[in-house]
Amino acid sequence: MPRILLTAAGSYGDVAPYTGVGARLREAGHRVALATHDSYAPLVRAAGLEFRRLPADPRRPGATGQRRNTGPRALLRTAAAFLRELGDGLADAARQDTDLLLFSTTTAPLGHHLAEALRLPFLDLPLVPGAPTGDFAPVVGGGRSLGRRGNRAAGRLSLRVLDRLHADAARDLRARLGLPPATARTVRRRTEAAGRPVLHGFSEVLLPRPADWPAHLEVVGNWWPWHAPGERLPPVVEDFLAAGPPPVYVGFGSMAAGDGERLGALAADALRRAGLRGVLQSGWAGLAAPEHPDLLTVGALPHALLFPRMSAVVHHCGAGTAAAGLRAGVPTVPVPVTADQPFWAARLAALGAATAPVPFRDLSSDHGAARLADALTQVTAAPARRERATAVARRLAAEDGAGAVAEAVGRLSA
Template identity: 75%
Template structure:
């Protein structure tokens, strides 16, 4: 039985898709371990996968929800890089520990976050590794790097910015890479050198998003493939909580509002804002608490919930308002409902712009604009349009039908089968 180690790190959206992929590989007869943070151990084990712990769990660093509320301002680039460097510094040793657990590993499957370190493990263990990113990372003229805010710089500028982005990532991982290679007894090599060796090996990079949102750039080299999403696992008999089912049955389809792992500690402010916008738009709403702790007093027209599978909830919504993380953006599109994008940071403006350009979303409202005096009016107007504009729903429905024809996990499984036989 081939033994596979999946390694993924970050927030829920960075982890959950790999549980669905792991379950598919398990069904194909592989032994699959998923190395990730302790917060996700129940999710990993429920999918039937072996859990191996990784350090640097972002959930342990959430802001204090009892701290005084203040207008949210997304972290600047310098602050993001500082926090990311500290994160990957912790991650390197944990990956080495995870790889040593259990029997010998035949194949490493790596997320975008773990790949720069995991390639060193593959070298030390003399086994193949396969990169499985959830966002596009290779330079292209089609668009600027996904963390640059979504604004195109022209074809030449986009490619130049993409190459610069790779150099920034190499620098970000430099200290962790050096320490990990020393620990593994490998000769010194920079992250850029390790990355170039992986590229020269000729193995494909399989991207877990859909060409419905991001067509494969024609100027990408061969081997960089867009295969479609792999979706978070949940038990086939999973049902929505009874209180939520009762709420859905009590009136017309509501709208969903949630910010995932964003806006920690701002639940009271955002909950009040959401309720006021819903009342102004004369809509019912489901608020998902998330890391923000989003909440509102229970009423006949507003319900606050904890985490539930998006593929069960979103099809029953009139529209979805969210931060546009890669997974949530895809889940809304999969459900065939319009989106109101409120991107916060990192790659979220990119996905928000993609949804809007597809015609399946309203014009994005940057998260920092929710601190403005007209925030309630803007949210209410966007929610009203999302619910009533037939063109938005038609385009979202068309995208959902195209997504349903894809099998991202199956494509990965076929590649894995070739690498392990």
């Protein structure tokens, strides 16, 4: 059995799905190390995986994910600095006993240089579609279609932007690894031309595989964060659930850092207007519910345990959270903030399992609470969205994304 190094970097949603992949590979008899940030070391070890440290932890004070009111140019500079630090960490995490490298969405562009230097086989395991297609525009652009030719052109442009963002980190990493100079774009094109399998960790139920993708780009289904088989919700949560009708979940994950007091008050106001109970998950925003018998604030809890007990979920629509709501069979009020979130919000709405998106910026207006309350009333009053979400959940339950990764690893090891 090969010794596997799995690498993942970024927010919780960028990392946690790979604990499920790693656990499945461990169950298949592989030795698996997951290299990621210190914040996720307990989760990695709980899943039975070896933890290896990556720097540039976005949870540290002043990191990219914690900055507010920062202009686009400053954000790009911060992201480039993050990648240069990440490159050094990837080189440190790889050891001589490694037989196979698995790269996440975030680590793949730099990981390819590492695989070249170590002469190791690898698999890319992205959580979002990145290859150009005529079916939709780049996901980080919000998903507004530009027509088939326009979508493909925009997809190619987004790859060039990504190449530029990685340029300094790639140059430094290649020098450290003793590789000849090569641009990020050159290495990306070389990797694409090789036609190695790329396994995407989302479901075709939510986003069908583009018809114009080459055969090596596969969509295998979601990878779910690992949690202990016998884990239960804390007693305080169970008591709250038993005290009334199913509440609404509200959380923004790694978004809106430091804005929790305002958002908590707004969510409480919206829930009161809609006549609903609520569970607020603190997240990076520090979201907190005002003292009230119909409101509860919780910390980190597995969505797989919490979401099925909700009447609806309100969230930022990161790829993993969007899928978790569908898996639970509950309808969504999407409140996208940035990056790929508007894309997934639009997909949920198109699927019939969510209301029209409520852009996060709208929550800063005087009518933010009223807008959110209206969406909450829509999503809980009409059964059609819940019925649609329940039907989708049944289809997701038949998929085994982590099993597909284990099969691909088996083929590489044969």
